[in-house]
Amino acid sequence: MTNPIETPSTYNKYVDKKSPNSPIFKNCFNAFWVGGLICSIGQIIFDFCKYQGLETASANTVVSIVLIGIAAFLTGLNIFNKIGKFAGARFFNSYYRFCEFYCFTCYRV
Amino acid sequence: MTRIGKQTIGLDNRPVIIQTASIVGPKEAQGPMAGYFDHCLEDEFWGEKTWEKAESKIIKETVNLAISKSGISSSAIDFCFAGDLLNQCISSSFGLRDANIPFFGVFGACSTFVESMTLGSIFIESGAANNVICATSSHFCSAEKQFRFPLELGNQRPPTSQWTVTGSGCSILSSSGEGPCITHVTPGKIVDMGIKDANNMGAAMAPAAFDTLMAHFEDTGRKPSDYDAIVTGDLGYIGKDILEDLCKTKGYNISHNYDDCGVLMFDKLEQDTHSGGSGCACIATIFSGYFYKQLQERKIKKLLLIATGALMNSTSSQQGESIPGIAHAIAIES
Structure with a gap:
């Protein structure tokens, strides 16, 4: 067996071979369809608000309130973090952390 | 001494x-x-x-x-x-x-x-x-x-x-009392093999663990089979695998009595901890909790404990520096 620690460059190559890579295609695919699903839900809420006669600005606000509300509710049930892990997107997780903070604060009060 | x-x-x-x-x-x-x-x-x-x-x-x-x-x-x-x-x-x-x-x-x-x-x-x-x-x-x-x-x-x-x-x-x-005793200490050298990924500590520290382990064997004339268990601190699954490989290059096979506290600490699949546990407390709690009791009950009589460390901080990572590793070993007998 050759010695992998002969030089830093041989060691780096050896480590690259030993270290599993992130499943980038799976992550991208999951982020794509979960993100798309959330956008679609938002669009449905938006269209419903418009149908009910709300102006665009108000409908946008309602979409945010409802989505954050759902996220906070799922966070309380300890489901949202699992979706965040599965969907694998940082922004999505930031959403979760915001909701976790929100729920934590409510819980404490 | x-x-x-x-x-x-x-x-x-x-x-x-x-x-x-x-x-x-x-x-x-x-x-x-x-x-x-x-x-x-x-x-x-x-x-x-x-x-x-x-x-x-x-x-x-x-x-x-x-x-x-x-x-x-x-x-x-x-x-x-x-x-x-x-x-x-x-x-x-x-x-x-x-x-x-x-x-x-x-x-x-x-x-x-x-x-x-x-x-x-x-x-x-x-x-x-x-x-x-x-x-x-x-x-x-x-x-x-x-x-x-x-x-x-x-x-x-x-x-x-x-x-x-x-x-x-x-x-x-x-200096006196009942319990397992420390017979040898082998302080390690700083070893830097140019790993820069702060998310791959096991790979950064494994060469240091290898260096200390070889120094210990060379200095004492002992070999892996002289110990009931050789335990590293927090190399995790990847670092453990690398250390076993590195030892083979020097003709030592440690796989039958070697384990890592980072591997022992968590259930990788159930707990989603990826390459295992790390941190100062990893070896400290596993030794204090598990191995100390094994030594007391004499299920393990000779233990080589090697703690591994990555000597970086957040500034050095941000400035693109590589991660120097270190490992210290102590031999314990019950």
């Missing part, structure tokens, strides 16, 4: 590990080692306002627990060697500020536990102390915040990343 070979010290009077204590966090409490720890916390804060305060409380209570379990009074402890991962070692110095024991703050990253025990046993061997206490702590939340990204950012973790153990382990060494 005799100097053996290049970097090993043989301890003729054999300092005794008379007692240990360990406290771990909630995630560790769900792991396969849970039953061996003295106390498992229900949440990461333990009634404190910050993670840093919680970590200080953990090390303070672990030290108190070890002293009360040992039955000796805290005034009989001559020196304390302690360290952690936070900037300027605040967890240990803040946690032990009321302990009223002469204090040495020690930093060797995750190798601090064995570094403390090395220094403590040499103090005892030299006659400078009768009883010393060695403790280290780490906390997942405070360590992630300092070394990688704030938890609130919710970053995704790559498969090579490790999970910093929340908890603290502590051992009391004494």
Whole structure:
């Protein structure tokens, strides 16, 4: 067996071979369809608000309130973090952390 | 005390590990080692306002627990060697500020536990102390915040990343008494093989562990089969695999009696900890909880304990520096 620690460059190559890579295609695919699903839900809420006669600005606000509300509710049930892990997107997780903070604060009060 | 070979010290009077204590966090409490720890916390804060305060409380209570379990009074402890991962070692110095024991703050990253025990046993061997206490702590939340990204950012973790153990382990060494004793110490050299990925600590530290292990075998004339168990601190699955490979290049096969505390701490699949546990508390809690009991019951008679550390900080990572590794070894016999 050759010695992998002969030089830093041989060691780096050896480590690259030993270290599993992130499943980038799976992550991208999951982020794509979960993100798309959330956008679609938002669009449905938006269209419903418009149908009910709300102006665009108000409908946008309602979409945010409802989505954050759902996220906070799922966070309380300890489901949202699992979706965040599965969907694998940082922004999505930031959403979760915001909701976790929100729920934590409510819980404490 | 005799100097053996290049970097090993043989301890003729054999300092005794008379007692240990360990406290771990909630995630560790769900792991396969849970039953061996003295106390498992229900949440990461333990009634404190910050993670840093919680970590200080953990090390303070672990030290108190070890002293009360040992039955000796805290005034009989001559020196304390302690360290952690936070900037300027605040967890240990803040946690032990009321302990009223002469204090040495020690930093060797995750190798601090064995570094403390090395220094403590040499103090005892030299006659400078009768009883010393060695403790280290780490906390997942405070360590992630300092070394990688704030938890609130919710970053995704790559498969090579490790999970910093929340908890603290502590051992009391004494010049006399009952228990397993320390026979040799092999302080390690700094080894940097140019790894820059702060999410692949196992690979950064494995060459240092290899260097210390080879130095120990060369100095003492021992071989892997002379030990019932060879245990590294927190190389994780990837680092463990690399160390086994590296040993083969020198003709040593350690796979049958070698294990890593980072691998032992968590259930990889159930707990989603990727490459295993890490942190100062990883080896400290597993040794204090599990291996110390195995030594006492003489299920393991000869143990080589190698703590591994990555000597980087967040600034060095941001400036693109590579990660220097270090490993210290102690041989323990029951």
